[in-house]
Amino acid sequence: MATKELLKEYTRMDKLPHIWCPGCGHGIILGSVIRAIDRQKLDPNKTSVISGIGCSGRAPGYVKFDTLHTTHGRALAFATGVKLARPELNVIVLTGDGDCAAIGGNHLIHAARRNIDVTTVVFNNYIYGMTSGQYSPLTPHMKLATTAPYGNIDQSFDLCKLVTAAGATYVARGTVYHTQMLIGLIAEGIAHKGFSFIEVITHCPTYYGRRNKMGDAVDMLNWQKEHAIPVKAAAKLPPEKLKGKFVIGELHRSEGPEYTEEYQRIIDSLKRE
Amino acid sequence: MGKNEMEAVLMSGNEACVEGALLAGINFFAGYPITPSTEIAEGLARRLPRVGGKFIQMEDEIASMAAVAGAALAGAKAMTATSGPGFSLKQENIGFAAATEIPCVVVNVQRFGPSTGLPTSPSQADIMQARWGTHGDHPAIALMPASVQESLSLTITAFNLAEEFRTPVILLMDEIIGHMREGIVIPQKGEYVIKNRTKPTVPPEDYLPYAAGPNEVPPMANFGDGYRFHVTGLIHDETGFPRGRGSDGDYLVRRLINKVMSRLEEILMVEEIGMEDAELAVVACGPVARSAKKAIAMARELGIKAGLVRPITIWPFPEDAIKVAAKKVDAIIVPELNLGQMALEVERNACGDAPVYRLNRVDAELITPDEILAKIQEVK
Numbered sequence: 001m002a003t004k005e006l007l008k009e010y011t012r013m014d015k016l017p018h019i020w021c022p023g024c025g026h027g028i029i030l031g032s033v034i035r036a037i038d039r040q041k042l043d044p045n046k047t048s049v050i051s052g053i054g055c056s057g058r059a060p061g062y063v064k065f066d067t068l069h070t071t072h073g074r075a076l077a078f079a080t081g082v083k084l085a086r087p088e089l090n091v092i093v094l095t096g097d098g099d100c101a102a103i104g105g106n107h108l109i110h111a112a113r114r115n116i117d118v119t120t121v122v123f124n125n126y127i128y129g130m131t132s133g134q135y136s137p138l139t140p141h142m143k144l145a146t147t148a149p150y151g152n153i154d155q156s157f158d159l160c161k162l163v164t165a166a167g168a169t170y171v172a173r174g175t176v177y178h179t180q181m182l183i184g185l186i187a188e189g190i191a192h193k194g195f196s197f198i199e200v201i202t203h204c205p206t207y208y209g210r211r212n213k214m215g216d217a218v219d220m221l222n223w224q225k226e227h228a229i230p231v232k233a234a235a236k237l238p239p240e241k242l243k244g245k246f247v248i249g250e251l252h253r254s255e256g257p258e259y260t261e262e263y264q265r266i267i268d269s270l271k272r273e
Numbered sequence: 274m275g276k277n278e279m280e281a282v283l284m285s286g287n288e289a290c291v292e293g294a295l296l297a298g299i300n301f302f303a304g305y306p307i308t309p310s311t312e313i314a315e316g317l318a319r320r321l322p323r324v325g326g327k328f329i330q331m332e333d334e335i336a337s338m339a340a341v342a343g344a345a346l347a348g349a350k351a352m353t354a355t356s357g358p359g360f361s362l363k364q365e366n367i368g369f370a371a372a373t374e375i376p377c378v379v380v381n382v383q384r385f386g387p388s389t390g391l392p393t394s395p396s397q398a399d400i401m402q403a404r405w406g407t408h409g410d411h412p413a414i415a416l417m418p419a420s421v422q423e424s425l426s427l428t429i430t431a432f433n434l435a436e437e438f439r440t441p442v443i444l445l446m447d448e449i450i451g452h453m454r455e456g457i458v459i460p461q462k463g464e465y466v467i468k469n470r471t472k473p474t475v476p477p478e479d480y481l482p483y484a485a486g487p488n489e490v491p492p493m494a495n496f497g498d499g500y501r502f503h504v505t506g507l508i509h510d511e512t513g514f515p516r517g518r519g520s521d522g523d524y525l526v527r528r529l530i531n532k533v534m535s536r537l538e539e540i541l542m543v544e545e546i547g548m549e550d551a552e553l554a555v556v557a558c559g560p561v562a563r564s565a566k567k568a569i570a571m572a573r574e575l576g577i578k579a580g581l582v583r584p585i586t587i588w589p590f591p592e593d594a595i596k597v598a599a600k601k602v603d604a605i606i607v608p609e610l611n612l613g614q615m616a617l618e619v620e621r622n623a624c625g626d627a628p629v630y631r632l633n634r635v636d637a638e639l640i641t642p643d644e645i646l647a648k649i650q651e652v653k
Contacts, residue, residue, distance in 0.1 A: 012503075015514065045499040050343075061503055061514060066496040068346065069505035070339065071369050077336035081343025081351070082496060084327050085301050089347065089497045107339075110332035263329075267322045 001038055010034045010044070015062050020055060021129075023217030025176035025202030029123050030059045032179060032200075033092065036186035047090040050079045052104060054130045055204075056096035056123035073104030076111040079118050087260035090190065091117070097124040097138040101157050105137070108159075112166035112195050116259035119189045119196040122159060125204035133207030144211045159199050164252045169194035171252035175201040177224040178248060185250065194258050201228070201246065281456030286424040286446060287354075290380060291316035292459055293428030294352055298467055299378075300326035301349035303340035305333055305359060308392045309448040310382035313354035334362035338379070342370045345377045346504065348495035350432060354380035356448075357390060360399060360406070367441050368407030369506045371529065374483070374491065376435035376442075376470055378428070383447040385637050394637035395448035397559055398611035403443045404588045410526050412533040414540060415443040415588040417558045421455040426465070427585070433468040434540060438533055439490050445587060447610070449560040449639060477501060483525075484511040489532035533589060542585035543594045547573065551580025553653060554602045554627075556595065556619050558584050561608050561640050568645035579649055590618045599623035604652045608632035608640045628652075 007013060011034070020026045037047065049060040053072035060067035066089075070078045075093045083091045100108050100122055111118060127145060128134040135145035135152045138159065142151040164171050170192040174182035182200060189196030203209060203220035214220050231249030234242060284292070290313050294302075302321060304314040314330065321328040327344070331337040334355055341351040355363060360381040370377055383399045385391035399406075403415040414434050418424040428444055435442040473480050473492040482502040485491045491511075494500035507515035508522040515521075533540065544562075547569055548554065557565035562583040569579040582598050584591050595618070599605060605627050607616040613631050620629045632648045634640050 044501065046497055048347075048496050061505070064501055066501055067503045068343070068496070069503070069507065070342075071365055071506060074335065074339040074366065077331065077339030078343035078346075080329065080331070080336070081301070081303060081340030081345075081349075082347045083343075084329055084340070085344035085347040085349040085351070086495075086497050106332050107336055110336070263322070263327060267325055270323050 006034055010064055011062055012064050018062055019058055021206045023205040026055055026123055028176040029200050029202060032182045032186055033121060035183045036190055039187045040190045042090045048082050049092045050075045051094045052099040054096040054099045056094055059094045073099050076107040080116055083116055083118055084260055093118055093120045095122055098128045098136040101137040101159055109166040112163040112168040114259040115167055115169055115194045115256045117193055122199045123202055124199055125202045125208060127204050127208040129204045129207050160251050163197045168197045169254045169256050170196035172250045173199045173248050175224040175228050175248060177221045194256055281458055283454050283456050285452055285454050286421045286450035287312035288316055289421045289425040289457055290428045293425035295320060297429040297432035298350050299352055301344035301351040303329045303331050303337040304353050305331055305337050307356045307359045309384055309451050310354045310356045313380060334359040338363040338366035341377045342366055342375045345375045346496050352378040356382045357384045357386045364406040368411055370441040371411040372506050373504050374439040376439050378431045378435055378442050380444040382451040391637050395610060397447060397609050400587060400614040403445050412440050412529050413588040415445045417445045417587045418450050419559050419562045422457040424450055429465050436468045436470045439493060447559050481511045482513040483509060485528055489528050537589060540586055541591045543591045544583040544585060547580035550578050551602055552578040553604050553649060554580050554582055554598045555606045556582045557608050558587055564640050564642045565645055567642035571646045572649045577649060577653055592622045595619055595622035599626035602627050605629045606632055606648050608645050610634055
């Protein structure tokens with residue numbers, strides 16, 4: 001589908017333009033989610049898109065599905081309720097690095113552990129953008145933020161490793177620079193039965209890039225291009241060559257019992273009693 | 274109806290709450306273990322899958338309230354149950370459900386606080402939290418059972434009010450009622466009313482999810498039914514979308530409050546005993562009302578015309594019942610298991626027409642009939 005048709009089909013045109021800053025990568029992620037949904041031919045009437053609070057939290061408001069903008073960090077907990085109550089629905093969670101790795105971290109690891117069939121897309125711009133630039137659990141060491149004026153001494157999470165360890169059965173990382181790959185990764189996540197997790201490296205030129213002297217949006221996109229190593233190439237590189245870089249592509253895939261199916265199995269077994 | 278079905282069965286208030294929820298049509302429960310409410314989660318973990326419903330033990334109290342709201346939005350009749358500290362943790366998402374008009378039931382089996390307190394001991398110190406626990410102006414409906422039978426019947430009522438008013442309803446139980454065992458009769462079909470949320474009758478393209486009808490309660494579509502609407506905790510207009518306008522806030526907050534306050538006759542439940550000729554009123558709720566009931570009987574034997582006003586609906590507070598009582602009696606006694614929470618409402622509504630005396634215990638024991646009687650004799 002051409003962009004114009006996609007917009008007409010899947011977006012609430014009257015809500016556009018979006019509220020994100022000029023140069024922000026979030027629109028590219030939302031566009032990729034829409035294209036992935038279109039590619040998987042999800043029934044729009046059976047698709048719920050759920051978010052928490054922050055810049056990413058506004059994404060569902062622009063798309064023509066059942067959309068739920070919840071409290072800070074709790075999107076996955078709300079999504080668990082929607083999915084378990086009505087397992088036939090496609091449930092997609094759009095969240096941010098602060099939303100899902102800090103205040104929502106507990107819900108993230110437990111949703112992964114249950115392997116509930118929810119697709120989670122993290123808009124990782126390394127910063128709290130909505131509140132104008134505080135450090136998040138994904139802000140790299142010694143980067144600047146309004147609440148880290150002398151450099152961030154926290155160590156950052158590798159969210160993909162975290163959710164893999166917690167039990168997610170599809171884990172991928174993409175960037176807004178590599179859009180075709182990103183659409184594919186999200187589409188795979190949607191198709192996958194179980195907890196799917198896609199971390200998307202995006203950029204916040206307003207509150208992260210400017211403070212950390214990373215240039216404008218184009219410079220920050222180029223930074224993604226220069227620092228992303230495709231998973232196949234990374235496998236052949238020694239660890240010292242991966243330092244300061246990040247791996248993109250499908251990072252983990254496994255099979256495991258899906259939560260709502262397990263629950264249905266219990267219901268069915270009790271019926272036979 | 275068979276003879277056996279009429280027989281009383283022995284169960285606790287927590288178990289009766291489970292029975293009431295099942296009769297009301299619950300099909301989703303999310304919770305987190307916490308004393309003294311855990312038997313409700315345990316009961317529903319056993320029973321819900323047998324009726325095709327869903328139970329989930331979430332990672333924390335916050336998540337269980339969130340899951341309940343999500344499930345209710347997907348069409349479920351959903352409930353959670355908790356106690357003291359857990360009730361505090363749920364407050365943000367109770368506010369979300371109030372603001373977004375998601376029907377659900379929250380059981381708080383009150384325990385002794387503050388903080389971890391005395392986890393297995395009773396209290397009525399969450400009365401104000403049930404009203405004002407979440408931030409911002411919001412409506413609140415809370416019911417306080419005084420018996421195991423009432424734990425069952427008020428759980429059904431809580432679901433009905435939630436569905437009818439599209440708002441979270443709090444069943445404000447306590448450790449005594451929750452753990453006390455009494456013989457109760459489980460009502461048969463037809464002996465209780467079940468209400469369900471009003472569905473939109475317009476096609477999806479015409480659906481305004483927050484356009485309220487004359488009764489101020491908007492019809493509610495479910496996620497997955499093709500209406501494709503937006504739900505947000507931001508102040509929203511009738512389309513469900515935020516516009517960042519103070520005037521939308523003014524309209525929404527007033528409507529949320531008004532939808533409850535304009536139909537008090539459908540919500541307020543008060544039990545009165547001996548108030549026809551009472552010269553002194555005891556205003557008590559929950560298990561304390563049981564002691565009060567005994568105390569006023571004892572007082573009458575001594576020739577003191579005492580009466581009982583028992584708010585069953587604690588929020589909205591039954592203001593008129595107190596106003597009428599205060600005009601009639603010479604004194605009001607408010608015994609409660611806290612340092613004076615309901616007393617604040619009683620004092621406010623007595624309007625100085627009768628002096629209000631407090632009787633409080635915060636030593637983890639129930640106020641006894643003798644103590645109330647002594648207070649009656651003291652103030653008379």
